[in-house]
Amino acid sequence: MASQIPAIEITGLTKDYSVGFWRKRMRRSLDHLSLRVEEGEIFGFLGPNGAGKTTTLKLLMGLIFPTDGTANILGRPIDDISMHRDIGYLPEHPYFYDYLTARELLDYYARFSHYPAEERRVRVARVLERVGLASAADVQLRKFSKGMLQRAGIAQAIIHDPRLVFLDEPMSGLDPIGRHEVRDIILDLKTQGRTVFFSTHILSDAEMLCDRVAVLHEGKLRGIGSPGKIVSLEVQAMEILFEPVENQPLPSNLAQHATPVGGRYRMEVPEAELYRTINDLRSCSARILSVSPVRPTLEDYFLGLVERKPNAPVEAHAQ
Amino acid sequence: MSAMPGVVAINTFREAVRDRVLYNLVFFALLMIGAAIIVGQISIGIERLVIVNLGLTAISIFGLVMAIFIGVGLVYKEIEKRTLYSLLSKPIRRWEFLVGKYAGLILTLVINTAFMTAGLAVALFYVGRPFVRSDASILIAIYFILLALALVTAIALFFSCFSSPMLSTLFTLAIYVTGLFAADIRDFGALTHSSFIKTATSVLYYLVPNFHDFNSIAVAAHGESIPFALVWQNTLYALMYIALLLVASSAIFSRRNLK
Incomplete structure (x- = not known):
């Protein structure tokens, strides 16, 4: 499964934000994160709110800039714009141009991949079908529910068949049927040999889908490995x-x-x-x-982590 | 040349066209031109002067309102609504996005100005005045208005890269008004005995764009011709400022953390 070039390679990635009225105090949002994701993996990025998950994804997408550290995606540095041809990204709580219909929105994003008009039409129709929005294709996005926006977000992330898909809380706002469909999409992507990196706090999804997970808390990596390894299998x-x-x-x-x-x-x-x-x-x-x-679940591990004092020893495996 | 700005520009244009505020502005501009017809009819002998004056002023003012109010939100709205997040995950550079947004608004302004120009032509036709060769100065005056609007849009976009719409509006208006009176301010400085004020007004004169030179409404209204050299001079002047502002905007925006 693993190729020589990892899908994602993060080394010492750190992000400080200036806070306070005079912006002189610094708050560390991500603290020397290092991890490697192989091609073809479904990788779960877990952590409570404020753990640094979205910060990591924004750094990888070039939306914010690191204070320290480096990251490569598909063997190319994150500031290499050509790398973006091979990735898709669903932001957290996605919001799109509400004056466009879902079809127009996807056509707009597909234009960045230089597809001719006919191919765009076919791709858009296919992906709308895939995310369950075919019947709402010509409805303006301002009339979309949160769940429908989430589906539109997933659609724009996969419209160009990327090798690597980043999903920030993809199940957020979805009903059980929607969650099931997103799980199917993620598994489909894996079947097609794509890499999926998704952040979530819905642990059952991570346990069900992920080859490996990383747990982040207060900006620090607390553990990385398969869900079974992260959670001790010892009977409690x-x-x-x-x-x-x-x-x-x-x-x-x-x-x-x-x-x-x-x-x-x-x-x-x-x-x-x-x-x-x-x-x-x-x-x-x-x-x-x-x-x-x-046996402890990933949820127990997660809760234990949140309750643990910041400097307490980390029991999970670090790669 | 990258095709990416073109993709963004078309979408920006589509946004503006689907925005009802824009229709209101066009409606009021056409209303102004309609008012010019009425005023022109009661201005015996000087219909042309009144209609052209009021018509061009309406085009200029409503264009300015559009350029500032849409321009200051060009980048800010995309960040606030987070529409930029998914967009920048595509293979588009930040400067391409900026240039695209700018081009989209310019396209909007050009098309709206074209509509208003047509309205003005209808107004002139309505009062039974045949079109003559000197009317070319009206078109040149409209071209100058467009150049000024393009410059104002670039200023609004520049502030939009790092400031809120409210502050950006204030800054853009302040620069526009200062630019309108740049020569007067410099002349005022020259009259004082303070070397500091002399230097400050001089610096201000060279720093802010001189919008006064783009105003040929009175010349066009009186049917006088506009020298061709001024067309070149204004074009180069506006393009130079716009290029500088777009480069500065790109430099700022490319380093900005999108929170």
């Missing part, structure tokens, strides 16, 4: 779901740890106490419905 606890005998109270040692869930009980116990708990349940004739290991 065992979950037992059981049904007590009708009209028979639970023994106090079980009752204090069990949570009633619709006539059933759920409890989490340390792995070492599993058999003792099962014996306790058997002794009071409870019906054990399931016993399953509890």
